[in-house]
Amino acid sequence: MARTTAARWTENDIPSQEGRVAVVTGANSGLGLQTARALAARGAHVVLAVRDLDKGRRAAAQISDRVPGARLGLQQLDLASLASVHTAASELREAHPRIDLLINNAGVMYTPRQKTRDGFDMQFGVNHLGHFALTGLLLEALLPVAGSRVVTVSSFGHRIRAGIHFDDLQFDRSYNRVAAYGQAKLANLMFTYELQRRLAAHHTTIATAAHPGAAATELQQNLPRPLRKAADLMLPLVTQDAAMGALPTLRAATDPQVSGGQYYGPAGMGGTRGYPQVVASNGRSHDTAVQQRLWAVSEQLTDVTFPV
Numbered sequence: 001m002a003r004t005t006a007a008r009w010t011e012n013d014i015p016s017q018e019g020r021v022a023v024v025t026g027a028n029s030g031l032g033l034q035t036a037r038a039l040a041a042r043g044a045h046v047v048l049a050v051r052d053l054d055k056g057r058r059a060a061a062q063i064s065d066r067v068p069g070a071r072l073g074l075q076q077l078d079l080a081s082l083a084s085v086h087t088a089a090s091e092l093r094e095a096h097p098r099i100d101l102l103i104n105n106a107g108v109m110y111t112p113r114q115k116t117r118d119g120f121d122m123q124f125g126v127n128h129l130g131h132f133a134l135t136g137l138l139l140e141a142l143l144p145v146a147g148s149r150v151v152t153v154s155s156f157g158h159r160i161r162a163g164i165h166f167d168d169l170q171f172d173r174s175y176n177r178v179a180a181y182g183q184a185k186l187a188n189l190m191f192t193y194e195l196q197r198r199l200a201a202h203h204t205t206i207a208t209a210a211h212p213g214a215a216a217t218e219l220q221q222n223l224p225r226p227l228r229k230a231a232d233l234m235l236p237l238v239t240q241d242a243a244m245g246a247l248p249t250l251r252a253a254t255d256p257q258v259s260g261g262q263y264y265g266p267a268g269m270g271g272t273r274g275y276p277q278v279v280a281s282n283g284r285s286h287d288t289a290v291q292q293r294l295w296a297v298s299e300q301l302t303d304v305t306f307p308v
Helices: 030-041 053-066 082-095 122-142 177-200 218-222 225-238 247-254 288-302
Strands: 021-025 045-050 071-076 101-104 149-153 206-210 263-268 273-278
Touching (some): 021 030, 021 122, 030 071, 030 101, 030 247, 045 053, 045 082, 071 082, 082 122, 101 122, 122 177, 149 177, 177 206, 206 247, 247 263, 247 273
Parallel strands (some): 021 045, 021 101, 045 071, 206 263
């Protein structure tokens, strides 16, 4: 099949994934489901890492209906529990001694004040710390694999009321769901950039990031009421479906031209929709000192250290 132009990169441009193992978190719905389906369609053995196994089984059935012969696995993973992350990582390493792709896709958005089982702010704990720990525990299965990648899904939210609040990372003093989401999504990017810096000197594994633009997914269910009213009016004009929203992740994960540390997002309508291309994150995300401090704090909070 002829390749599309770079400006219109689609699922047809995904190279063969035969023989590759991909772990996709949050693969039971939305972006994760579409990412898993597309990788399976190109021959990858895709492990759906999900909190709810029943939903995971239904997602696997949906993929199998569309991709006959799809090679799929199912892994229970609750990113709001470090114990679950450790168990999942151990089981994944045992089942898959080599992993080609780790796609940190799962997330929560604009949740009311909640804590994870370990006492972390739910958005910071799930979106960043859970994925930080999972990556650290699985990285040894990726490092020997030529062309392996860690892809972490961020968001426009890294630009909105976003900062790393080292004096109150868990928002114990004052909680704002938009600011908490912004911190978590900024942390996703800072984690990617610092991980890539650690990988660059000695390993073929690379770290990349992506964002889906304004994709219509279940994440929007927790929008604050004023934003929900505005969203009801505006989102139909700017949103794209989950399959299109997954394209930046898929390109970051599979395009042979991708370099470590790149960030992919939609090319059109101010980055809200369209085909994926390299995009810029805000200046704050590139603060090396904050990246390194966040890394050190994340290791302390999760008690997970990386082999790089």
